[in-house]
Amino acid sequence: MIEKKDVALERAVLIGIITKDQDEEKSKEYLDELEFLTFTAGGYAVKRFTQKMEMPNSKTFIGTGKMEDVREFIEANDISTAIFDDELSAAQERNISKILNVKVLDRTNLILDIFAQRAQTSYARTQVELAQCEYLLPRLRGMWTHLERQKGGIGMRGPGETEIETDRRIVRDKIALLKSRIKTIDKQMAVQRGNRGKMVRVALVGYTNVGKSTLMNVISKSDVFAENKLFATLDTTVRKVVIQNLPFLLSDTVGFIRKLPTQLVDSFKSTLDEVREADLLLHVVDISHPNFEEHIASVEKILGEIDSSDKPTIMVFNKIDAYQQEPIEEDDLATERTEKHYSLEEWKSTWMSKVGNNALFISALNKKNLEEFKKRVYDEVRDIHVTRFPYNHFLYPDYEEED
Incomplete structure (x- = not known):
């Protein structure tokens, strides 16, 4: 649980479901991530609610009994926001908003809000x-009855803040205007990429908050913004890096992130x-x-x-200094040994067998x-x-370790 450090943080409840495809352990992990997203957006998760269901309720996502529990808790604890771990339909969002009488967000809306910040x-x-x-x-239908109750805060940034913009x-x-603007900027950026010449290009990819920016800072000796929050980096940063005498970009x-909104995948392509x-x-x-x-x-x-799935890829397992193996007592015969009990050496062996020489284990921070x-x-860059x-092969000898 993330500690509350700022009394100004928006008070929220988190709501998820447990299904045959998403068991209790996975549901807990998703809600952990949702709590981190809430914190990143400027909120504080006061309580979590989960319910076992075959499938989400088409009208209110969770059942009427559980929804009543949520409503009573919200009224008794000065909660301003209810955040659902899955994307809500427009009808679900309207129905839930009427019942709870607070701002209702889903995971997609929350991620969009963080991106807006x-x-x-x-x-x-x-x-x-x-x-x-x-x-x-x-979601335009009924949006204004929803917004009139809550002004500002998480999920209220960007479009939808003036009544005229609710017109379809x-x-x-x-x-259409934004797509045209993006197309124009894309052409400018394509020219910029073309002007970089024929230098080898290397891209850091990965889940949010895995340490890409920290690694970028260490390797390029630059100062890219890095923070222990989700989506610290939105704009692509490109640096010229030289390892020994070999330059590359x-x-x-x-x-x-899991359940990344389709709208973001499309607009950020x-x-x-x-x-x-x-x-x-x-x-x-x-x-x-x-x-x-x-x-x-x-x-x-x-x-x-x-x-981009067929590109040459090196798996860089970061934060080895923070890895903790879950122990099993020697006399514990009941606990089944699973991957969470693997040592770091066992993970190395596992991934080396999967991708061979293309797995590295590092700590960028340390x-x-x-x-x-x-x-x-x-x-790898030299080979490319x-x-x-x-004709340039003689310019780049074998790598020599730094003193």
Whole structure:
């Protein structure tokens, strides 16, 4: 549970369900992540509610009895926001809002709000605004009765704050305008990428908050913003990096997440051109997270959606200093040994057998095993460069460890 450190944080309840496809353990993990998202957005999760169901209720997502429990808790504890772990339909959102009489958000709305807070450049703001408009369009009916009760705060940034923007025609026109603006910026960025010449391009990809920006800072000796919050990086950052005498371009991209809103994947596909056009991907993984393999699967799914799953990839398992093996007592014969009981060496063996030499285990924060990391990246970039410019092979000798 995240500690409450700021009395100004918006008080919220989190609501999820347990199904045959999402057991109690997985539901807890998703709500842990939802709590972190809430904290990142500026909220504080006061309580969680879960319910076992075959499938979500088509009208209110959870059952009427559980909904009454939520309503009573909200009234008794000065709660201003109810956040659901799955995307709500427009009808569900309207029905729940009428019952609870507070601001109702779903996971998608929460992530969009964080992106709205974090967007720094006009390009990122345009992409986020497009995603918000596309999310808003099917939800216009009844939106104003919802907004009149709650002004400002989480989920209230961006489009939808003035009544005229709730008109479907105007929102559609706005979407067309934003798409046109993004297309213009894309052309400018394509020219910029073309002007970088034929340098080898390496892209950092991975789940959100796995340490990509920290690794970028260590390798490029730059100062990219890094913070222990989700989606610290939205705008793609590109740096020229030199390992020994070999230059290449390294880009740090937006972090991925499970259940990433479709609107964001679509609107940020242009930002992810850095990934699509990269010669080498460094897939950074937080090995200290208990479900890091599921994070890997989520990232690989999105890489597939942007046609980048077949690129040369090195798996970089970060935060080895924070990895903790769950112990089993010697006389404990009842507990079944699972992956959560693996030692770091066992994980190394497991992933080495899966991807061979393309797995590295490091700590970017504590700079552990960075020489091995630099050598592996140097060798891979050198091979790509020499393939592209065969006459330059004598310029880049074998990697020599730094003193």
